[in-house]
Amino acid sequence: MMEFKGRILVADDERPQREILVSSLLKSGYEVSGAASLPAALSLFETASRSDKPFNLVVTDLRMPTDKEGLELLLKVRNQDPKCEVILVTAFASSEVAFQSGGARAFAFLEKPLDFEKTMLTIESAVEKSRLAHENKRLRSMISKEFGFSGIIGKHPGMVQLFERIERVSATGATCLIRGESGTGKELVAKAIHDLSPRKDDPFVAINCAAIPPNLIESELYGHEKGVFTGASSRRSGRFEDVGEGTLFLDEIGAMDLELQPKLLRSLQELEFSRVGSSEVIPFGGRIVAATGRDLRQAVEAGEFREDLFFRLNVVVLEIPPLRNRKEDIPLMVEHFLLKGGLRHDREFKGITGEVMEIFDGHSWPGNVRELENCLERMMVLGEGSLLGEDLLPPGLRGESESLELGLDSVFNLPSEGIVLEDLEKNLIEQALMRSDGKLEPAAKMLGITYKTLQYRIRKYRLKENPEGQSAKSE
CATH class of the missing domain: 3.40.50.300 (P-loop containing nucleotide triphosphate hydrolases)
Structure with missing residues (x-):
């Protein structure tokens, strides 16, 4: 039995061309429906969308018989189901059609006469992208339903x-x-x-x-x-x-x-x-x-x-x-953030290595869930494969010092040439404000001082508070 590849709607008012494409796709393992007009295509699409078997792709001729029908179908499909991709078949230049389509985005533009090999490869890529989006949505829904609440993940x-x-x-x-x-x-x-x-x-x-x-x-x-x-x-x-x-x-x-x-x-x-x-x-x-x-x-x-x-x-x-008190939730959140990142970066991430999970489990997470999400975002951006390893971790999580040099007794190691104490204090305040997104309360907690003391130090060193919440350098 041939493996099921996905569901495709082919819309074309020219019967011979429609039947040739439908037949080729059926032989390749796709489930295919054909429509000879815009109303017929919309009816099939809306019926499928209400069922548990929505289309992954719509391949439509631009002219059915005028160029309005193809663009209208593109707009309605993309508005109703953004996970369903659309390929426009046209005799016009793709840039001209792209301009006419306004805010709607087609996956690709195929020019007539169709090149069979190019057409099948484009269709395969479009269906795969749609199936990945549907699968990610299903997995996110499953995680949220079992271990989450209104987008918040946790079972602690x-x-x-x-x-x-x-x-x-x-x-x-x-x-x-x-x-x-x-x-x-x-x-x-x-x-x-x-x-x-x-x-x-x-x-x-x-x-x-x-x-x-x-x-x-x-x-x-x-x-x-x-x-x-x-x-x-x-x-x-x-x-x-x-x-x-x-x-x-x-x-x-x-x-x-x-x-x-x-x-x-x-x-x-x-x-x-x-x-x-x-x-x-x-x-x-x-x-x-x-x-x-x-x-x-x-x-x-x-x-x-x-x-x-x-x-x-x-x-x-x-x-x-705080995240340090509910570390059993970390694997769930890792899966959740990797699914979100996969959609955002148009990639599939299988997970993190066992070594990374051990490091995550031993970390105190002073920045809580935001720190975990930012860490995973960095790993997804820098990583080339689908499995994210220890080499992609930020220096602080890999055990490398990001700023202060610590001696064997875990006390600040004073350089032999000495330091300017006020410069060190000012630099530490700037780092704390950066890590807390400019918020004074968590920054004060990181520095071990009161909120009022931090306000005084900011004024003393003439550090500017950005209205957007980010701390800027001194004036």
Whole structure:
């Protein structure tokens, strides 16, 4: 019995050419359907899409009988099922047809008269790409269904408990506080709460309170009137207004300036707000989900966070375990990220070697899931084969020092020529900010200093904070 290769729809209003191609593909092991017109082709495609046997490829003549039909079929197929590839058969130059097709992308353009060998090789490549996309989707769905929740992967008891809590709170309108270290996936959890809630069709708007300078964050949150400050050339809405009745996600809430916290508290209590420079009161119909990597109780005790705002946010707390405490989830996440990367890079990755998995298991993962994903992304980009080995790991994971030289006693080894201590301190702060994506709270934790001390050091060394959350070099 011939091996099944894939499902193909051939659309051509010229019967002899259609039947020749259908017959050749059937003999090669493909399951093939033929259509003599655009309506017939669309009917077959839509029926297959609703079943568990969708087409992998549509091969269509551009003219059936005018050039509108082929392009319309291309557009509808690519919009309805991006995993189904389309090959256009045309007597025109491919660049001209590509221009006419607008935003839709055809896998290839074959010019008449068809070269049989080239046609079959092109079809084989297109079907293989589609089958890989369908298989990756199936595997991702299987992983997510068995070990995940709304795109978050994990089977550790702490993650299972988190999934249950997300499901319960999503049905309510309660304010939620998500706690977790940098890189654990706090925004994914917030998005899951939104997607499972009755607000799922309304906007999900996120803002990082640590990535925006204190003098700009009030305007970002509430908007402003024209002329209220230099550069305010027109009225602008803020995130509270943009979110409508959706979900407003306040990331790194612990970094919010103390002076703005009373206004946020009032917005939460009264469910209303005003643009900067306006007395107009605007009702707020959205839901607040906040996140932090700080211990807000300690921040309250240190006088860095208002106690009344803390109690207002601390209604429902969702804790995300750090990756070092749930290492049994690493193999699942590796498989998940390799499947995602395979689709993104149009390659198939079989996995990582046993040596790499041992290294992953022994690593402490200070950057959590983000660090793991970035590590695998580097390996996929640099690797040439389908199995990713130890040689592709970043230097830090291979046991090679990336910066400071350590002696046998694991203490910094002072060079014989000496150092400038302030230069070393400044360099370490820059490294911590780079590793934390410019977020001050995790950077302070890496350096073993308080949030306020880090702010002082940044000012001391004139390090600029980029509004996008990335730390720049000194001025």
